[in-house]
Amino acid sequence: AHLVAYPIRKIDGFNFVAIVAGRASGETWEGRESGDRRREFEAAFRDWHPDLRSLLGHAASATYWPLCTVEDGAWHNGRDTILIGDAAHALTPFAAQGAAMAIEDARELARCMADSPDLPSAFARYEDARRVRIGRVRKRAAFNSFAYHAAGPVRVARDLVLSFKKPEALAADFDWLYGYGP
Template identity: 45%
Template structure:
């Protein structure tokens, strides 16, 4: 299939990674993005070794390193007492898993991906263009584009839908709709100097504060100059958007059982935005045999409890391109892609559900959790992540 053209809908992390992955295999790629300008949006994200090894191969990891931070561990603390429960060591991530564990601002990653995309002669980036639909024929897919008031069509051998959890292209595959999970993520990015976190977390760690029905995660961004805060609580459904105005009164009530120092931080942070956590069950179709593949959140949006949303999108993009370079036809490619990715996504989703249950536990379950964590050595905690962080798409066939 290496001589066919590829259309990618969406210029987020999934779409740009897909474009670079296909371009690296010799495909001609057109990226279509409905936003006229690719503004800096979002907050922090965690990039585990299974993702950074892909980014390294695409030539973007070195460009990101100046703004990213390589934490030395993931620390779990009790939100009420601030007692340390466990630490998953990350300082030897590259030696153990073959690639670093990084935390970075989403906008920084998107920026370096865009820089790389614009350097590639076989990638065309079109902004301010909406994908209105697609029709499938024997020779490929015709993508219907709209740059108001002009409509046109683009012929491709494959359409990659990387347009996120609220995907407009998901219905083309008769895939599952997104559903609101009943949880809201409150997010803020602030200066390290103004955050007042020194007595709550170390500047070179990812720290998760666990409590019944909520958790708070803090980690450094942009060389440690900024701090990313995420608080996940139960809540009613709000407008499906990445950055709604936050109901800080709800956040304060939901985290009322936190230690005074943590409560003070939450209440005095001014930059909170709210994101309704939607998920897409991964058991529905992700492809149309005529030439459509959903990747990332468009296919199988995960809750953030395993911090693997971006990593799974990056894996999807890299594997799809790897398979396309060797596939004899589109239908075989798409069937193989689903067959290989489904077990992986199911296992990651189970890990996220497990984390949510354990992190939000209370009473006797929380006491049992704390005891189990104290009995596990740092080496054992790191080994528990080998299957996740040590994964390499190049070994899939």
């Protein structure tokens, strides 16, 4: 399992995203709370730090999402219709970049449409630029999934590498991701 926490200004609180391998949560996206789900969630974090478990136990609500991805497919029909964001390339959440990629897509598409004589050539330019970028982010997400959920000797090696790495060096590894300008 892995857990990410971030503040949300609108609710003056925190969102915790807990990702656990196990039973698929079904196809529903309604995110309904249920006692069974909460018990499963608590069981998945049983061995984590007591402070963290107490915090999670006090969560105002717990909702669930299945993890779905959209692998390579057509992004446009070559004429007048194009998909961007999750509809085109929904990613696993291990790099937390789905919304970021959708925003970059919009910026890049606007640029290509402004600079191209017609839609088909704008779409082709857009696709050339975005497929490379999305592919790289997809690979990073797969690597993070492997690293976050590592077990046994791989986990020991991961923790060792992280303990030697300075925070600045760790952050610099992501310059290509966060420093990107479409």
